[in-house]
Amino acid sequence: MSAPGECGESEESRGFPYRLIATDLDGTLLRSDESVSRRTRDALAAATAAGAAHLVVTGRGVPWTRHILDDLGYDGLAVCGQGAQVYDAGSHRLLTSVTLDRRLAGVALAKIEAAVGPLHLAASRDGLDGDVLVGPGYAVTGSLPATPFTDASDLWSAPLNKIYIQHPDLSDDELAEAARQAAGGFVTVAMAGAGIVELLPLGLSKATGLSLAARRLGMKKTETIAFGDMPNDIPMFAWAAHGVAMANAHQELRAVADEVTSSNEDDGIAEVLERFLK
Numbered sequence: 001m002s003a004p005g006e007c008g009e010s011e012e013s014r015g016f017p018y019r020l021i022a023t024d025l026d027g028t029l030l031r032s033d034e035s036v037s038r039r040t041r042d043a044l045a046a047a048t049a050a051g052a053a054h055l056v057v058t059g060r061g062v063p064w065t066r067h068i069l070d071d072l073g074y075d076g077l078a079v080c081g082q083g084a085q086v087y088d089a090g091s092h093r094l095l096t097s098v099t100l101d102r103r104l105a106g107v108a109l110a111k112i113e114a115a116v117g118p119l120h121l122a123a124s125r126d127g128l129d130g131d132v133l134v135g136p137g138y139a140v141t142g143s144l145p146a147t148p149f150t151d152a153s154d155l156w157s158a159p160l161n162k163i164y165i166q167h168p169d170l171s172d173d174e175l176a177e178a179a180r181q182a183a184g185g186f187v188t189v190a191m192a193g194a195g196i197v198e199l200l201p202l203g204l205s206k207a208t209g210l211s212l213a214a215r216r217l218g219m220k221k222t223e224t225i226a227f228g229d230m231p232n233d234i235p236m237f238a239w240a241a242h243g244v245a246m247a248n249a250h251q252e253l254r255a256v257a258d259e260v261t262s263s264n265e266d267d268g269i270a271e272v273l274e275r276f277l278k
Helices: 038-049 062-072 102-116 152-156 172-183 206-217 231-239 251-256 268-277
Strands: 020-023 053-057 077-080 085-088 093-097 120-125 132-134 160-166 187-193 196-201 224-228 242-245
Touching: 020 206, 038 053, 038 268, 053 206, 062 077, 062 085, 077 206, 085 206, 093 206, 102 160, 102 172, 102 187, 102 196, 152 160, 160 172, 172 187, 172 196, 187 231, 206 224, 206 231, 224 231, 224 268, 231 242, 231 251, 242 251, 242 268
Parallel strands: 020 053, 020 224, 053 077, 224 242
Antiparallel strands: 077 085, 085 093, 120 132, 120 160, 160 196, 187 196
């Protein structure tokens, strides 16, 4: 898979209207088995050959992203952790990282639990090899590696990028809304997938990391097309010139998208890129 890079060609000579293609991973670039289809790989390769750059922008932290990028042969920049981390996949280096203020996070959790009752918790530690800590009752999606904890003090013993919250009764939408109402002045609340409601540093979003990575590549938001499927992609769509929601996308993202393409299982990214390449 082609890596992002500088490009000095004029728009007229490239025949492709965007210099930067920003794609989410889960539910967008990846199929349910975490693979990328040959058609999508070919479309991205054709777009980069025409002068664009591909940038992965994912909610996953680097430890949960690195193996996917390595399997794809992706060696450019990636925005991870909902914008908290800019990662150089080629050199396996963390270029920037934003951590969660643990005091504010503790206040936020207390306010949310006061409103909705006890939560199931997990947390992503900072760094290239930061553990994902999982507390009692928290259901981890798929087979991603995680370290169990039972003592709540373990949660706060090292710098964190985010805290994950689940509720035994509330839906993801209900929990996210309740968390925003109770603690929106202390943390950013993001919903990134089924069972994935996150507490992030206040003001952080995918747009934060995307803008940093784009600046490193010498590219602008007016030159960017973005693909996503969940509400955590809304800030990325607002930043980019053109936002494309997958057919499987959450209704909140579909409502703000410039267009809706086919699902991640049906080569939705390739469908759009092929149209522009024509």
